[in-house]
Amino acid sequence: MENSKRNALSVARIESLLLNNKALLITIVLGAILSFSTPVFLTQTNILNVLRQVCVSTIVAVGFSLLLGSGNIDLSVGSILGLVGIIMGELMLLKVPTPLLIIIGILSGIACGLINSAMIITFTLPPFIVTLATSQIFRGIGYVITNMGPILGFPDDFLFWGQGYIGPIPTPIYIMAFITLLLYFIVNYTAFGRYAIAMGGNMEATRVSGVNVNAVRYGVYAVLGGCAGVAGLITTARVGSSQVAAGVGMEMDAIAAVVIGGTSMSGGNCKIFGSLLGCVIVGMVNNALNLLSIGSTWQVIVKGIMILFAVLLDSVTTKLYAQREKRV
Amino acid sequence: MGQTNILLMEGIKKYFGGVRALDGVHFELNTGEIHALVGENGAGKTTLMNVLLGSSIKDAGRIVFKGKEINFKSPADALASGISMIHQEIRLIQQVSVAENIWLGREKKFSKFKVIRYKLRLEATRALLKELGLEQIDPLKRVNDLSVAQMQLVELARAVSYDSDIIIMDEPTSALTTTEIEQLYKIVRNLSKKGTAVIFISHKLDEILSLCDKVTVMRDGHTISTFPCGEVTQPELIRLIVGRNIDNAYVKSARAAENTGEPVLEVKNLCRTGVFEDISFSVRPGEVLGFSGLMGAGRSEIMRAIFGIDAHTSGTIIMNGKTLGISKPRDAVLAGMAMVTEDRLRMGVLHSLPVLFNTTIAAFKSFCTMLGLIKTQREMQAFRDIVESISVKYHSPYQKANQLSGGNQQKIVIARWLLCKPDLLILDEPTRGIDVGAKSEIYKLIDQLAQEGMAIILVSSDMPEILGLADRVIVIRNGRIVYECLHEEANQETIMSHAFYG
Numbered sequence: 089m090e091n092s093k094r095n096a097l098s099v100a101r102i103e104s105l106l107l108n109n110k111a112l113l114i115t116i117v118l119g120a121i122l123s124f125s126t127p128v129f130l131t132q133t134n135i136l137n138v139l140r141q142v143c144v145s146t147i148v149a150v151g152f153s154l155l156l157g158s159g160n161i162d163l164s165v166g167s168i169l170g171l172v173g174i175i176m177g178e179l180m181l182l183k184v185p186t187p188l189l190i191i192i193g194i195l196s197g198i199a200c201g202l203i204n205s206a207m208i209i210t211f212t213l214p215p216f217i218v219t220l221a222t223s224q225i226f227r228g229i230g231y232v233i234t235n236m237g238p239i240l241g242f243p244d245d246f247l248f249w250g251q252g253y254i255g256p257i258p259t260p261i262y263i264m265a266f267i268t269l270l271l272y273f274i275v276n277y278t279a280f281g282r283y284a285i286a287m288g289g290n291m292e293a294t295r296v297s298g299v300n301v302n303a304v305r306y307g308v309y310a311v312l313g314g315c316a317g318v319a320g321l322i323t324t325a326r327v328g329s330s331q332v333a334a335g336v337g338m339e340m341d342a343i344a345a346v347v348i349g350g351t352s353m354s355g356g357n358c359k360i361f362g363s364l365l366g367c368v369i370v371g372m373v374n375n376a377l378n379l380l381s382i383g384s385t386w387q388v389i390v391k392g393i394m395i396l397f398a399v400l401l402d403s404v405t406t407k408l409y410a411q412r413e414k415r416v
Numbered sequence: 417m418g419q420t421n422i423l424l425m426e427g428i429k430k431y432f433g434g435v436r437a438l439d440g441v442h443f444e445l446n447t448g449e450i451h452a453l454v455g456e457n458g459a460g461k462t463t464l465m466n467v468l469l470g471s472s473i474k475d476a477g478r479i480v481f482k483g484k485e486i487n488f489k490s491p492a493d494a495l496a497s498g499i500s501m502i503h504q505e506i507r508l509i510q511q512v513s514v515a516e517n518i519w520l521g522r523e524k525k526f527s528k529f530k531v532i533r534y535k536l537r538l539e540a541t542r543a544l545l546k547e548l549g550l551e552q553i554d555p556l557k558r559v560n561d562l563s564v565a566q567m568q569l570v571e572l573a574r575a576v577s578y579d580s581d582i583i584i585m586d587e588p589t590s591a592l593t594t595t596e597i598e599q600l601y602k603i604v605r606n607l608s609k610k611g612t613a614v615i616f617i618s619h620k621l622d623e624i625l626s627l628c629d630k631v632t633v634m635r636d637g638h639t640i641s642t643f644p645c646g647e648v649t650q651p652e653l654i655r656l657i658v659g660r661n662i663d664n665a666y667v668k669s670a671r672a673a674e675n676t677g678e679p680v681l682e683v684k685n686l687c688r689t690g691v692f693e694d695i696s697f698s699v700r701p702g703e704v705l706g707f708s709g710l711m712g713a714g715r716s717e718i719m720r721a722i723f724g725i726d727a728h729t730s731g732t733i734i735m736n737g738k739t740l741g742i743s744k745p746r747d748a749v750l751a752g753m754a755m756v757t758e759d760r761l762r763m764g765v766l767h768s769l770p771v772l773f774n775t776t777i778a779a780f781k782s783f784c785t786m787l788g789l790i791k792t793q794r795e796m797q798a799f800r801d802i803v804e805s806i807s808v809k810y811h812s813p814y815q816k817a818n819q820l821s822g823g824n825q826q827k828i829v830i831a832r833w834l835l836c837k838p839d840l841l842i843l844d845e846p847t848r849g850i851d852v853g854a855k856s857e858i859y860k861l862i863d864q865l866a867q868e869g870m871a872i873i874l875v876s877s878d879m880p881e882i883l884g885l886a887d888r889v890i891v892i893r894n895g896r897i898v899y900e901c902l903h904e905e906a907n908q909e910t911i912m913s914h915a916f917y918g
Binding site for chain 1: 447723744745746748749750755757762763764765766767769773777778780781785788789790792803817836
């Protein structure tokens with residue numbers, strides 16, 4: 089009897105471990121399948137390649153996790169990313185030195201986030217609609233500034249942020265690691281992070297508890313804006329030019345990765361490493377399609393299927409979780 | 417007068433978990449009878465009607481309607497069989513016209529080949545309103561352009577249009593002015609003449625005695641008795657409505673009359689137009705101030721305004737001698753107030769968050785460094801200390817709060833505020849929906865906190881709770897203070913009679 093009790097306990101523990109870390113599980117299973125089926129997968133070059141490809145989406149996704157966790161949404165991140173790239177391009181044409189240009193670029197990303205939240209808070213509008221509108225506006229400003237053409241001619245010290253290496257590892261991977269750790273720290277070890285998650289759990293109750301929810305809201309949008317700014321830097325430096333279409337659809341990639349990573353769409357929890365793994369999963373699948381010589385046209389369909397899969401997974405595990413809790 | 421029995425409910429029982437909402441209710445209704453149903457909040461009136469209409473399933477008993485035993489599956493089912501209900505809250509579709517609302521779901525009546533003939537419907541609506549003497553309501557007007565009183569009359573018209581045998585009215589006069597109330601009485605009397613039976617739920621005893629034929633008193637899930645209205649007086653009714661003995665679950669230590677200290681909170685002429693008016697009172701350290709009154713009297717609204725959840729139109733709030741400009745809960749918290757809200761789900765618990773986060777959220781700044789970094793160990797220690805001191809039952813600090821029982825959720829919300837060490841704690845219906853065990857623990861806690869010198873405002877609809885715990889009682893009726901007394905002078909009859917008719 090002792091034994092069966094212990095077994096039941098460990099089964100429950102394994103269940104909850106799996107439900108809590110489904111992204112890690114998927115990563116391991118997918119990684120194992122890929123290493124067996126395509127020998128190239130496990131080489132150092134290929135792994136670094138995958139990681140470099142997911143840098144931009146990961147940086148946006150970790151910022152997005154905090155935002156979704158706080159019960160908000162931002163459909164304009166892709167446009168912010170694009171706009172930041174263009175602002176950096178214009179500053180470069182004005183011969184602004186690179187460090188200053190990068191700082192202004194990221195600050196303008198933060199400013200975009202603050203504009204979004206200011207609109208939402210001041211006029212009490214739904215975030216979905218506000219950011220849908222600003223995504224058009226931010227994108228449109230980029231079109232107007234550039235007249236739809238790319239901006240070329242970045243200096244090497246700028247390109248370093250997208251194309252350079254420190255040791256054997258590409259620079260963007262360091263930036264990704266830094267931003268991910270930073271967000272993990274914010275969420276788990278700062279009052280601001282805690283308030284954000286509380287707000288996602290129950291905004292009214294958080295307000296009644298004496299939390300300045302408006303300030304927190306400004307904060308989460310600013311953080312995401314900053315992340316979009318950094319992502320804009322890497323994207324621009326990687327391709328070596330400001331592109332008007334940079335970051336199109338980025339918000340959807342981010343949402344997909346965040347949900348795969350276990351953060352709830354309705355707020356109240358936030359899994360930063362989960363979002364990182366979510367991006368890695370998407371990256372691995374794309375990589376596999378490349379290795380199997382399946383064209384990039386198919387990748388779009390596969391991405392769509394993965395988003396569906398992610399949402400399905402979210403709802404199924406939530407139900408499983410609820411059932412499990414009933415048993416306890 | 418040729419009245420025949422149309423409805424018989426006997427031995428009706430309904431349990432919610434372990435709570436007996438209805439415990440063997442007996443209720444009879446004759447054709448053409450206007451029958452009042454009275455009782456305190458939570459006596460079981462609404463549950464009884466829900467059971468009749470099929471929106472709640474009874475656990476025992478039988479219902480005989482027009483000579484046949486029935487078990488409605490839903491209110492729609494009941495409506496089709498001839499029982500309609502007017503709810504306390506307006507259930508009209510705001511964006512469409514009066515005529516569309518009245519005939520919603522019955523468009524077939526006016527349709528040819530599935531196309532609604534608006535003219536026929538309009539005529540039918542005009543005829544209906546005229547019959548009821550409600551010509552002042554334009555059938556083409558959109559509902560959200562009507563006054564609340566007119567909306568209620570439209571609800572009435574809709575209920576009548578079903579030609580039901582029984583119409584249930586839940587507090588139908590609460591939003592009406594005197595002339596409209598007269599109109600409603602006339603309609604009800606006409607219905608009764610035509611043989612329709614009316615169940616009239618109301619707190620207004622004077623209106624019941626002048627309008628109704630019979631009155632049934634409910635208390636604690638029982639029907640206490642039924643009288644013809646001519647044979648009973650208001651004071652007798654009140655005694656029957658409250659009449660129960662206070663048990664000893666309430667602890668109240670003999671706090672020396674320390675009511676000499678400076679008041680913690682002083683409220684002067686607080687107003688919110690249309691909700692409450694001219695509210696002035698003060699609370700001293702170590703004092704439990706009880707707020708009594710009927711549901712909807714405005715008690716919670718007053719507390720919410722003091723705490724900054726709702727706005728107030730005028731008046732002064734003074735805390736520890738300082739006049740406060742309160743516009744949001746944060747202002748109140750910084751001034752040393754804490755409030756356990758009535759609406760635990762919406763304004764209390766952070767549902768999907770860990771118990772730990774739920775407990776520390778309000779005092780969170782004290783577990784952080786200047787830069788806003790969390791002192792994790794300090795937080796955990798404070799959490800463990802406080803939940804132990806008020807004996808919360810939980811599995812792990814990271815368990816989600818919505819997995820706890822109602823009583824433990826409430827304790828978590830109280831613990832959240834205790835960590836702030838407030839000077840004033842406002843408790844709005846702190847024991848509603850909580851099991852008996854947790855209730856008595858919360859009572860002990862209230863007493864203990866008061867002894868330690870905290871000022872406490874206790875809003876409660878539970879009369880014994882107020883009588884057992886409060887040093888002083890204020891009664892609110894229609895948004896005004898109508899009565900105030902000390903613990904020694906407080907008794908249920910006086911408090912109830914003030915709550916009912918000032």
